Amino acid sequence: MHVADIIGSVLGPDLPVRVLGYDGSKAGPDTAETAVRVTSPRALARLATAPGSLGLARGYVAGELEVEGDLYTLLDGIADVTLNDLPRAEQLRLARRLLPLALRHRVRPPELEYRPPGRLHSKKRDSKAIAYHYDVSNTFYEWVLGPSMAYTCAVYPAVEATLEQAQTAKFELVAQKLALKPGMRLLDVGCGWGAMVMHAAAEHGVRALGVTLSRNQAQWAQAEIECRGLSRLAEVRHLDYRDTPVAQFDAVSSIGLTEHLGRAALPSYFAFLASRLRPGGRLLNHCITHNHTPPTYRTDPFISRYVFPDGQLHAVGHLASVMNDNGFEIRHEENLREHYALTLRDWGRNLDEHWDDAVAEVGEERARVWRLYMAACRLAFVRNSIQLHQVLGVVTDGNGGSGFPLRGW
Numbered sequence: 001m002h003v004a005d006i007i008g009s010v011l012g013p014d015l016p017v018r019v020l021g022y023d024g025s026k027a028g029p030d031t032a033e034t035a036v037r038v039t040s041p042r043a044l045a046r047l048a049t050a051p052g053s054l055g056l057a058r059g060y061v062a063g064e065l066e067v068e069g070d071l072y073t074l075l076d077g078i079a080d081v082t083l084n085d086l087p088r089a090e091q092l093r094l095a096r097r098l099l100p101l102a103l104r105h106r107v108r109p110p111e112l113e114y115r116p117p118g119r120l121h122s123k124k125r126d127s128k129a130i131a132y133h134y135d136v137s138n139t140f141y142e143w144v145l146g147p148s149m150a151y152t153c154a155v156y157p158a159v160e161a162t163l164e165q166a167q168t169a170k171f172e173l174v175a176q177k178l179a180l181k182p183g184m185r186l187l188d189v190g191c192g193w194g195a196m197v198m199h200a201a202a203e204h205g206v207r208a209l210g211v212t213l214s215r216n217q218a219q220w221a222q223a224e225i226e227c228r229g230l231s232r233l234a235e236v237r238h239l240d241y242r243d244t245p246v247a248q249f250d251a252v253s254s255i256g257l258t259e260h261l262g263r264a265a266l267p268s269y270f271a272f273l274a275s276r277l278r279p280g281g282r283l284l285n286h287c288i289t290h291n292h293t294p295p296t297y298r299t300d301p302f303i304s305r306y307v308f309p310d311g312q313l314h315a316v317g318h319l320a321s322v323m324n325d326n327g328f329e330i331r332h333e334e335n336l337r338e339h340y341a342l343t344l345r346d347w348g349r350n351l352d353e354h355w356d357d358a359v360a361e362v363g364e365e366r367a368r369v370w371r372l373y374m375a376a377c378r379l380a381f382v383r384n385s386i387q388l389h390q391v392l393g394v395v396t397d398g399n400g401g402s403g404f405p406l407r408g409w
Contacts, residue, residue, distance in 0.1 A: 003038050004028075010047065010056065010086065010094065011036070016077035018068075034069030034077065041105050048102035050301075051091035053081055057302040061110045061368045072348070072375040082376055083385050112365050113305045120310060121262050123240050127213050129309040130260070134192075134214035140361050141193070143354035144347050144370065149193035149220070152256040152286065153340040153388045163346040166339070171199040174253055177332065177392050178282050180204040184250040187211075187276060189241040190257030194221030194234070201225075201233035206251075210236040211244055241272070248278040258287035258319065262312050266322045274327025279397035283328060286390045288340070290315045307373045316389040328393030331404060337387040344378035 003021025008028060011017065015028035018035035028035075038044070043064035047055040059065040067074055075082045086094070114132050118125035145151055146163050154166030155173050174196060180186065182205030188196045191210025194217075200206040212218050218238035225234045241257070252273050261269055273283055293315040304311060320330050351358060351371055358367045380386045394402045 002027075003041075003044065006044060006047075006098070007036060007038055010052070010081065011078045012080055017074055032077075034067065034071075034074040036074070037066040037068060038064070039066055040064040041101055042107050044098050045102045045105040045107045048095050048098035049107065051094040051098075052086040054301045054305075056081070057306070057372060058107075058109055058113075060372055061112065061306065061365050063364065063368070071371060072345075072378060075375055075379050076382075079379060079383060082379060083383060109305075110365055112369060114309055115305065116309050121265050123242065125310070126240070126260070130213040131215070132309055133307065134212075135216045136366065137361050138193075138216055138220045140358055143358055143361075144350050145193075146346075146350060148195055149224075150195040151192050153288075153336055154343045154346075155336060155339050156342050159342070163343070163350075166343065166346075167195065168199070171196050172203070174255065174284050174286065174390075175200060175204055177284050177390070178251040178253065180206050180251060182206070185209075185247065186251045186253065187244060187247075187249040187273075188253045188255070189244070189273070190254060190260070191217075191221070191236055192256070193217050194225060194236045196253055196255060197221070197234045197236055198225060198228060198230055201230045202228065206233065208234045209244075210234075211239040211241050212236065213240060214238070244276060247276065248281075249276050250278060250281050252277060252281070252283045253286070254283065255286040256288075258285060259308065259311050259313060262310070263314060263318075266314070266319070267326050270323050270326040270328065274395050277395045279395055280401065280403035281395050282331075283323070283393045283395075284390060285319065285323065285393070287319070287388070288313055289319065289387045289389050291384050291387050293318060302376075303373065306369045313386065316387070316391065319389070320391055323391060323393045327395055329396050329402060330391060330393050331402065332390075332392040334390045335387050336390065337381050337384065340388045341378050341381040344374050344381065348374045348378065 002025035003023045004019040004025035004027035007019045008015050016032060017028050018032045019027040020035055020037045022038055043059035046058045116125050116128040148164050148167040150167040154163060155170040156166040157169050180200055184206050186200050186206045186208040188208060188210040191197055191212050194210050197208040197210040200208040215238045218236050221236035225231055290313045299312055324330055396402050
């Protein structure tokens with residue numbers, strides 16, 4: 001069977017893309033905007049060992065599959081494979097068909113594939129998992145994320161808004177939901193490069209402490225805080241949130257941390273945050289979620305091995321229930337799914353604009369991982385496979401008082 005026909009059988013019966021094989025074979029319509037070029041038999045050997053989306057991803061990361069045209073457009077055209085993978089029976093048939101190639105071309109996963117050692121969600125393992133993704137290069141992140149250095153879903157006041165405008169709007173939305181006022185104390189867990197901490201201090205006069213497991217993030221954020229003259233109000237520490245000093249904060253923001261927690265860790269996580277809040281204190285939890293309650297909690301293998309080791313998504317209903325059972329009254333919920341698709345679009349554009357510099361900084365394999373993961377996640381948000389929810393909770397006082405007005409914020 002020709003190379004293009006094999007790849008075409010993986011991508012689907014009604015090919016919306018062109019497939020070009022190293023043996024000169026072709027499949028799919030000549031008029032298609034995008035194409036997959038198979039440059040090496042090793043790509044087929046990878047499909048024998050990992051039939052479906054993981055094998056295709058490994059081939060792309062290793063440079064054995066090249067994409068001609070826009071990557072997002074290509075993934076959108078093969079969305080059934082991109083988002084749902086191949087049925088198990090089809091995976092087995094493909095593996096059997098390609099077994100001779102796998103024996104001739106023995107392949108290992110690309111070096112970047114990572115599974116952190118140690119007990120799941122122990123402090124040591126969590127630190128390694130976070131370092132794998134975040135302690136890459138602050139320069140690389142500056143190119144991808146832009147001046148805000150915000151690595152979470154932005155909130156676009158209009159479709160034509162810039163990424164920086166949208167990130168500022170996101171932090172202000174969080175501040176309004178938390179009702180931040182001068183003199184209040186904010187704890188920002190999983191604070192990244194400190195953008196929320198600095199926004200709260202500069203725009204609302206709040207004393208803000210951010211904690212992150214990434215040493216690179218903490219060093220960059222603390223230097224930026226001092227550069228902006230905010231050290232009187234703002235601080236970022238390289239610290240596990242579980243080691244946050246005991247203090248009665250007025251508000252807690254958790255923007256993009258819950259995705260790194262397993263289901264079993266959620267009750268203790270929210271109970272811990274509740275213990276750090278005074279009566280009437282609010283928590284804003286902002287995180288990626290499943291679009292439904294899955295029967296089994298299986299993370300996409302490409303994401304778990306190349307992007308976010310040990311990450312796990314939860315349905316918003318489960319998150320709200322666990323918050324409610326561990327110290328919080330739920331006051332508001334909002335889905336920002338479409339905004340994350342726009343955010344990923346803009347991050348992808350930033351990466352493409354800095355592609356040569358990014359490859360020189362972090363290597364071509366890692367740059368390819370990022371290009372693929374951002375395009376695939378963008379598609380997942382557009383197609384409603386995943387969502388982004390903000391859930392607002394409050395620790396009521398002994399008499400059930402919440403401190404909320406009857407309407408509005």
